[in-house]
Amino acid sequence: MAVGTRTVAGATDRVVVVGAGLAGLSAALHLRGTGRHVTLLEREDHPGGRVGVHRGPGYTIDNGATVLTMPELVRDALAAVGADFDSTTPPLRLHTLEPAYHARFADSSTIDVHSDPDKMVAEVTRVCGPAEARRYLDLRRWLARIFQAEFGTFIDSNFDSLLDLVSSRRAATDLARLTAAGGFGRLGNQVARRITDPRLRRVFTFQALYAGVAPAKALAVYGAIAHMDTSLGVSFPEGGMRTIAESMADAFTTAGGRLHLATTVTRIERSGGRARRVRTADGQAFECDALVMTPDLPVVDQLLTKRRQRPQRISPSAVVLHGTVPRRTSAGWGAPHHHTIDFGAAWERTFAEIAARSGRGKLMSDPSLLITRPAVTDPGLLITRGGEECEPLSVLAPCPNLDSAPFDWSVLTGAYTRELLRVLEGRGYTGITEGYVIDHIDTPQTWAERGMAAGSPFAPAHIFRQTGPFRRRNLLRHPANVVLAGSGTTPGVGVPTVLISGKLAAERICGTLGTGLAGKLPPTH
Template sequence: MRTVSGAHRIVVVGAGLAGLSAALHLRGSGKDVTVLERDDAVGGRVGAYPGPGYEIDNGATVLTMPELIDDALAAVGADRLSVDPELRITRLSPAYHARFADGTSIDVHSDPAIMTAEITRVCGPDEAKRYLRLRAWLADIFDAEFDRFMDASFDSPLDLVSSPAALRDLARLLRLGGFGRLGAQVDRRITDPRLRRVFTFQALYAGVAPARALAVYGAIAHMDTSLGVFSVDGGMRSVARAMAGALVAAGGRLELGRTVSSLDFVGGRVDGVRTEDGQRFACDAVVLTPDTPVVDGLLPHRRRRVLAAPSAVVLHGSIPTDVSRRWQAQHHHVIDFGAEWDRTFDEMTRPRGRGRLMSDPSLLLTRPALSDPGQRFERDGVEHEPLSVLAPCPNLDSAPFAWAQLAAPYRDELLDVLDRRGYRGIADRFRVDHLDTPATWAALGMQAGSPFSSAHIFRQTGPFRRRNLDPAVPGVVLAGSSTVPGVGVPTVLLSGRLAAERLGVPRVRRGRAQTTPSLH
């Protein structure tokens, strides 16, 4: 693996999870580290929005593999308790509550015995046996690809066949059908259409319809449904704040409100970072974590255009608890599926301006106060709780809608849909304080207005994804969702560590979550 030699002074651009992970691993090896963040708070896509009397996560709400947070903290000799005694991370049970258009529902548990009982209740004992076979296959996919595809940098696609061990891992994935289609592989193993949705909707995180996604992305379903989904007291934003605190305590430098305007190069190698306020930060190397358009604007040559993932409309706000407590679904994460499935993905992923909004939306509702009651608050003498509603939608390449005019009517349409589905009072009583659309993400420098970066189609996966080290720009290393290994909280944490390794930080294996028993 190529590395950058002689780099001691490192500037990290961006204080999201990728940047903070990179900074902690770099600082833990003795590097002089400065993190520059354009916002006035850390977090990036796990930051916060302020509301009247409360805060709410502004981005990712689903946490898997929290041991990767521990790994980053441990790089500077810290742990969760030492950086923030209030940073409690708890496994959710169920991870999700899935509701379907026929009126049925399934609680999605990571514990195999509990999940087997749930599937037996809803789908029958034969489908429960099939679930166990699917669970074992998902675990095998995850174990076969984690070290070789997820926790790895690539200098070339030839890295996949560069050693006997690499060939063995590749052969194992081929035997498992990892380069087939995820939808087809899941359909072979389970028959109930509701369960098929539960174990394939995660492909949307990778920016691909389940029917088209590579089966290797069954690893995401494994993380969600077997390794577990976790909640964080104080919200996901607390993770970024704890990581930033550990960095500063270890001697790292954090500069907020610093928007990077350019990089300085001497002899073709980066030697400084300039900010819009006229400051210059000398360095031997830089780690860039923003999305593709921002990164390309800082580099001296153009890149090939990539296909962006679908985007999302997200409603952030609060609702009186006397309204929300009457809803049938009382869970941290609720996936409310529409009747349509394949058509929904087709509508969102049509190319070249032909995309459409979901005609029968499937939505994710997140109510963090159900796991962390401390997030409830009073306003005007009435108890409220934070609430987020996420609706996948086309990106701006697929559908260049005028979101300034469309946002409010679409918000009202989504709330009417939910009200009809049994969330009585949501249309009238849900106060939406922040409404994010593809236009929001585009204004933040995200490609095609998508917070999910480059879609994980074959040509943008693994060794074909944008590399985190480009020999044409010495001293520049990438981290974040646009490079390897890709989109998602665990993967961007990994990307930070991989970026640090490119800068000469030796790998220290502290272990990772083991696959839970599959009850064969």
């Protein structure tokens, strides 16, 4: 549902999209589906953006997003040009993760997080008792209410101002429903009202970190993320998350779109209040009637205005270790799981440490970690290394961004990596210190080198003044034919939301999108 009415005025036949991340790919597919001539420019040698890839010795591993929810949004983007999961190269073959997450706690207890309500009731009953299982069902219903009241108007919709949210009858109705459900209270408080077990409370609130806010301070509207994670299901594509971008890129080029990889945009030429031409480092020039910008906001601002925008609060960052571990080592860690959230004993304190402002941030003193083992779901990702079978392994540790804690990561990375491995060894991941061969480490410094504000891959935090109508608008006034997409603009951070942001950007250029021109697309010149 499109609440906002503003679109790019004038001709929009030729569109250049900068950035072939999921937002740019989504925008390009939806635009191409309307018959426009679309050129997609990407500085890396592969599509994907934050759904990135690291090429290790003899293997590849996702070094960006690892959690896929609402895959129907990918299907919708492909359908805009008449493609589907089976028709692309590579095809998208999705596996539903069961459980979606395995949660481990400091007291050695575990909870498997199931999307199926009956399985989850049985699991909560096993761990917490039947009374808590009944409370879980109440929480599940509340999360669904938040999501249903929020999605159509506040996520999957363009809006131009606060007035849009009260002048539209449906928007006003959804706003009233969201208010009645307590959506503008605090997420932590709303969850605590419904369930009592502190372990379950963590399972249903840690998602606030995706939005860059501690659960105790996050608006309850971000229960929508928990609903996606814990009720709608988590999927994984064969070959890794990168196959999503590869499949979308294939559908785009098959439909006549032009994709230029390893092409860095260096300048936007303007005249008459509009962007007219995009120039790249290799000397190429691309004429445009409309322009979609998806890079991180500091890069966008540099290319468009050359002056700093209003300071924004940026989300905490992360250190992510990527490598392989022998299966003989990981076999001793118990039942294998694709995603394990290994919670430390501390909770509120760790959020305070990584989210502190103005140089007061600290590394987590008792870290909670996300451990990803994709070969558990896709054995095709196993490799032979040093004469033995190994599996890819990623370990993510949330940490302060560079505004919060301007650490010298060139000095700190080695010591902090050793500390994380020591913590994991002590939590039962026996042999990880010796067996884990780490090939790549992302830190706030590596994110910053890719143009991400304050060295965070999670973009501006979703605090109130950076949420919804207060977030950076996706349709600029100057230049008048430039539209933004990606995690820095509406609706925000996350795989589903950036896919939606690409579609919303296309709507700003085309108006309401139809069902696409499958089989009727003219060639791109």
